Amino acid sequence: MLEHNGRLDMTPARDAVRRMVGILGWDEYHTGRHLTLAILLEASELLQILQWKERAEVDQLFENIELHPEFSDEIADITINLLSLSDRLSLDLNQLTVDKCRTITDRFQRREGVSRGESRNTLQCHTCGQLVKAQWRHCASCGSPLMRGDKKLA
Secondary structure (H helix, E strand, O other): OEEEOOEEEOHHHHHHHHHHHHHHOOHHHOOHHHHHHHHHHHHHHHHHHHOOOOHHHHHHHHHOHHHOHHHHHHHHHHHHHHHHHHHHOOOOHHHHHHHHHHHHHHHHHHHOOOOOOOOOOEEEOOOOOOEEEOOOOEOOOOOOEOEEOOEEOO
Protein backbone atom coordinates (compact mmCIF):
# COMPACT_ATOMS: atom_id res chain seq x y z
CA MET A 1 0.00 0.00 0.00
CA LEU A 2 1.45 3.29 -1.07
CA GLU A 3 0.76 6.82 -0.06
CA HIS A 4 -1.00 8.90 -2.66
CA ASN A 5 -1.52 12.61 -1.98
CA GLY A 6 -0.67 12.04 1.66
CA ARG A 7 -3.22 9.23 2.04
CA LEU A 8 -2.77 5.52 2.29
CA ASP A 9 -3.70 4.02 -1.06
CA MET A 10 -5.55 0.73 -0.55
CA THR A 11 -6.06 0.26 -4.30
CA PRO A 12 -3.21 -2.26 -4.80
CA ALA A 13 -4.42 -4.35 -1.86
CA ARG A 14 -8.04 -4.17 -3.01
CA ASP A 15 -7.06 -5.14 -6.55
CA ALA A 16 -5.00 -8.09 -5.27
CA VAL A 17 -8.00 -9.29 -3.24
CA ARG A 18 -10.26 -8.96 -6.29
CA ARG A 19 -7.79 -10.98 -8.40
CA MET A 20 -7.46 -13.68 -5.74
CA VAL A 21 -11.22 -13.99 -5.30
CA GLY A 22 -11.68 -14.22 -9.07
CA ILE A 23 -8.92 -16.78 -9.60
CA LEU A 24 -10.16 -18.99 -6.75
CA GLY A 25 -13.82 -18.63 -7.75
CA TRP A 26 -14.83 -17.35 -4.32
CA ASP A 27 -17.07 -14.53 -5.55
CA GLU A 28 -20.28 -16.45 -4.87
CA TYR A 29 -19.18 -16.99 -1.26
CA HIS A 30 -18.14 -13.39 -0.65
CA THR A 31 -21.54 -12.15 0.43
CA GLY A 32 -21.96 -9.43 3.05
CA ARG A 33 -23.01 -11.98 5.64
CA HIS A 34 -20.16 -14.40 4.98
CA LEU A 35 -17.52 -11.67 4.89
CA THR A 36 -18.79 -10.15 8.13
CA LEU A 37 -18.58 -13.55 9.80
CA ALA A 38 -15.13 -14.12 8.32
CA ILE A 39 -13.85 -10.83 9.79
CA LEU A 40 -15.05 -11.88 13.24
CA LEU A 41 -13.56 -15.35 12.91
CA GLU A 42 -10.19 -14.04 11.76
CA ALA A 43 -10.18 -11.47 14.57
CA SER A 44 -10.76 -14.27 17.08
CA GLU A 45 -7.87 -16.20 15.53
CA LEU A 46 -5.72 -13.12 16.10
CA LEU A 47 -6.89 -13.01 19.70
CA GLN A 48 -6.25 -16.73 20.12
CA ILE A 49 -2.53 -16.10 19.58
CA LEU A 50 -2.56 -14.06 22.80
CA GLN A 51 -4.74 -16.48 24.76
CA TRP A 52 -3.11 -17.93 27.88
CA LYS A 53 -0.02 -15.76 27.50
CA GLU A 54 1.27 -13.72 30.41
CA ARG A 55 1.56 -9.95 30.01
CA ALA A 56 5.36 -10.19 29.55
CA GLU A 57 4.93 -12.70 26.71
CA VAL A 58 2.38 -10.45 25.00
CA ASP A 59 4.63 -7.41 25.42
CA GLN A 60 7.50 -9.40 23.90
CA LEU A 61 5.30 -10.43 20.97
CA PHE A 62 4.49 -6.81 20.19
CA GLU A 63 8.12 -5.74 20.59
CA ASN A 64 9.32 -8.44 18.14
CA ILE A 65 6.32 -8.85 15.85
CA GLU A 66 8.53 -10.08 12.99
CA LEU A 67 9.22 -13.20 15.06
CA HIS A 68 5.51 -14.04 15.01
CA PRO A 69 4.43 -14.43 11.38
CA GLU A 70 1.13 -16.01 12.44
CA PHE A 71 0.13 -12.66 13.99
CA SER A 72 0.82 -10.85 10.72
CA ASP A 73 -1.02 -13.59 8.80
CA GLU A 74 -4.16 -13.07 10.87
CA ILE A 75 -4.00 -9.31 10.39
CA ALA A 76 -3.72 -9.92 6.64
CA ASP A 77 -6.71 -12.29 6.74
CA ILE A 78 -8.80 -9.66 8.53
CA THR A 79 -7.70 -7.02 6.03
CA ILE A 80 -8.52 -9.25 3.05
CA ASN A 81 -12.03 -9.85 4.32
CA LEU A 82 -12.53 -6.20 5.26
CA LEU A 83 -11.36 -5.02 1.83
CA SER A 84 -13.59 -7.58 0.18
CA LEU A 85 -16.61 -6.52 2.25
CA SER A 86 -16.09 -2.81 1.63
CA ASP A 87 -15.58 -3.53 -2.08
CA ARG A 88 -18.73 -5.71 -2.19
CA LEU A 89 -20.71 -2.86 -0.59
CA SER A 90 -19.06 -0.21 -2.84
CA LEU A 91 -17.71 1.61 0.19
CA ASP A 92 -14.54 3.71 0.13
CA LEU A 93 -12.61 2.24 3.06
CA ASN A 94 -10.20 5.19 3.14
CA GLN A 95 -13.00 7.75 3.31
CA LEU A 96 -14.96 5.71 5.87
CA THR A 97 -11.88 5.61 8.10
CA VAL A 98 -11.11 9.32 7.71
CA ASP A 99 -14.73 10.23 8.47
CA LYS A 100 -14.91 7.92 11.50
CA CYS A 101 -11.64 9.26 12.93
CA ARG A 102 -12.99 12.80 12.58
CA THR A 103 -16.25 11.78 14.31
CA ILE A 104 -14.44 10.08 17.20
CA THR A 105 -12.06 13.01 17.66
CA ASP A 106 -14.91 15.52 17.66
CA ARG A 107 -16.95 13.45 20.11
CA PHE A 108 -14.12 13.04 22.59
CA GLN A 109 -13.00 16.65 22.36
CA ARG A 110 -16.47 18.13 22.78
CA ARG A 111 -18.39 15.71 24.98
CA GLU A 112 -15.70 14.03 27.01
CA GLY A 113 -13.21 16.86 27.32
CA VAL A 114 -10.41 14.86 25.74
CA SER A 115 -7.86 17.14 24.13
CA ARG A 116 -4.35 18.47 24.66
CA GLY A 117 -2.99 15.49 26.57
CA GLU A 118 -6.18 14.60 28.41
CA SER A 119 -7.46 11.06 28.58
CA ARG A 120 -10.69 9.39 29.62
CA ASN A 121 -9.35 9.49 33.17
CA THR A 122 -8.74 13.23 33.20
CA LEU A 123 -10.63 16.41 32.41
CA GLN A 124 -9.30 19.87 31.78
CA CYS A 125 -10.66 22.53 34.11
CA HIS A 126 -12.43 25.15 31.98
CA THR A 127 -11.44 27.86 34.46
CA CYS A 128 -7.72 27.35 35.12
CA GLY A 129 -6.83 24.75 32.47
CA GLN A 130 -5.38 22.19 34.89
CA LEU A 131 -5.85 18.47 34.23
CA VAL A 132 -7.78 16.76 37.02
CA LYS A 133 -9.06 13.26 37.59
CA ALA A 134 -12.33 12.66 35.76
CA GLN A 135 -14.04 11.29 38.88
CA TRP A 136 -13.51 14.57 40.77
CA ARG A 137 -16.38 17.06 40.82
CA HIS A 138 -14.23 20.16 41.44
CA CYS A 139 -10.80 21.27 40.25
CA ALA A 140 -8.11 20.68 42.89
CA SER A 141 -6.27 23.83 41.78
CA CYS A 142 -8.99 26.47 41.64
CA GLY A 143 -12.07 24.75 43.12
CA SER A 144 -14.24 25.39 40.06
CA PRO A 145 -16.95 22.83 39.29
CA LEU A 146 -15.80 20.50 36.51
CA MET A 147 -17.76 20.16 33.30
CA ARG A 148 -17.93 17.42 30.72
CA GLY A 149 -18.88 19.09 27.48
CA ASP A 150 -21.69 21.48 28.38
CA LYS A 151 -22.78 19.60 31.52
CA LYS A 152 -21.64 20.42 35.04
CA LEU A 153 -20.51 17.32 36.95
CA ALA A 154 -21.27 18.81 40.36
